[in-house]
Amino acid sequence: MHSKRHVTGLIFCLFYVVSYFTNKYVLSVLKFTYPTLFQGWQTFVGGLLLLVSGKLGWVDISSIPRSAALSWLPGSFLFVGNIYAGSRALSRLPIPFFFTLHNASEVMNCLILKFTQRERIPWMKIFSLSLLFMSAINLPLCDPEFDFGGYTWALVHLICVGAYRVFQTQFKTTPLSDLEQQYINYLFSVLLLAFAAHPTGDLFGALEFPFLLTPIFHSGCCASAVLGFFLLLATVKLKSGLPLEQCGIWIVLAKVFTTCLSPFVFNMEVNPASLCCVFFSHVGEALLVYSERTSQIR
Numbered sequence: 001m002h003s004k005r006h007v008t009g010l011i012f013c014l015f016y017v018v019s020y021f022t023n024k025y026v027l028s029v030l031k032f033t034y035p036t037l038f039q040g041w042q043t044f045v046g047g048l049l050l051l052v053s054g055k056l057g058w059v060d061i062s063s064i065p066r067s068a069a070l071s072w073l074p075g076s077f078l079f080v081g082n083i084y085a086g087s088r089a090l091s092r093l094p095i096p097f098f099f100t101l102h103n104a105s106e107v108m109n110c111l112i113l114k115f116t117q118r119e120r121i122p123w124m125k126i127f128s129l130s131l132l133f134m135s136a137i138n139l140p141l142c143d144p145e146f147d148f149g150g151y152t153w154a155l156v157h158l159i160c161v162g163a164y165r166v167f168q169t170q171f172k173t174t175p176l177s178d179l180e181q182q183y184i185n186y187l188f189s190v191l192l193l194a195f196a197a198h199p200t201g202d203l204f205g206a207l208e209f210p211f212l213l214t215p216i217f218h219s220g221c222c223a224s225a226v227l228g229f230f231l232l233l234a235t236v237k238l239k240s241g242l243p244l245e246q247c248g249i250w251i252v253l254a255k256v257f258t259t260c261l262s263p264f265v266f267n268m269e270v271n272p273a274s275l276c277c278v279f280f281s282h283v284g285e286a287l288l289v290y291s292e293r294t295s296q297i298r
Helices: 002-029 035-055 066-071 073-092 095-103 105-117 123-142 148-170 178-196 202-207 215-241 244-265 272-297
Strands: none
Touching: 002 073, 002 095, 002 215, 002 244, 035 073, 035 178, 035 215, 066 073, 073 095, 073 148, 073 178, 095 105, 095 123, 095 148, 095 244, 095 272, 105 123, 105 148, 123 272, 178 215, 215 244, 244 272
């Protein structure tokens, strides 16, 4: 049983690393910085594969009531903001720096719950959130290649991620599974991003993209969409087969693996101060998982 859990966790880590590397390659190396088209393509393929998988019985997706889909639309809005801003930020920031800012979404999540539910926060969780917060706000000051636009989009991304997590945990009016929620997100994202492609100028910009007709670009885009779908399935499998705190451990490990391997794949400029921010961000996330585990034991 334990070996099966480890295999599931390792498969999740593999898809996590390869998925982020593929997205980073298309966004930064090939410089395809048209998120309405890139994310629209990914969500279209993800939704199509999810639909086919449900029809074939590979995944469990029941008929979604219209009322449940409409009630979930605020979450879908946040999801679109998450992937759009995340794509913008990832195209301009190194992966370790992106994760450092992404981890700060836990602070946003906790603040929203604090003001809405007045819940008491244990001291260990406060300490871990402080590490995440301090790492995120100090990173732009330490970054040797500061990119104002990249950090601005990362801020929008972490706000959307934090708000989405709160909405997901508090949304209990209808019993939608994670896959059903994601299916609604995919459908809504495709429609919204398709309508936004022309006003944002991404459609005409993509037509002048120098790598548009090259096999490497097509392969990268197809791989990013398919890998994103398999990462979704691996994440759902991980959450369904392991306790919440163990899922958190594997997510931390996946980010650490991706952070440690990324300098060998992509060029990035760092200094000791920025490395400290990245390191303490991962430490803070690990302590956050530990604090949630100890609070559940008590």
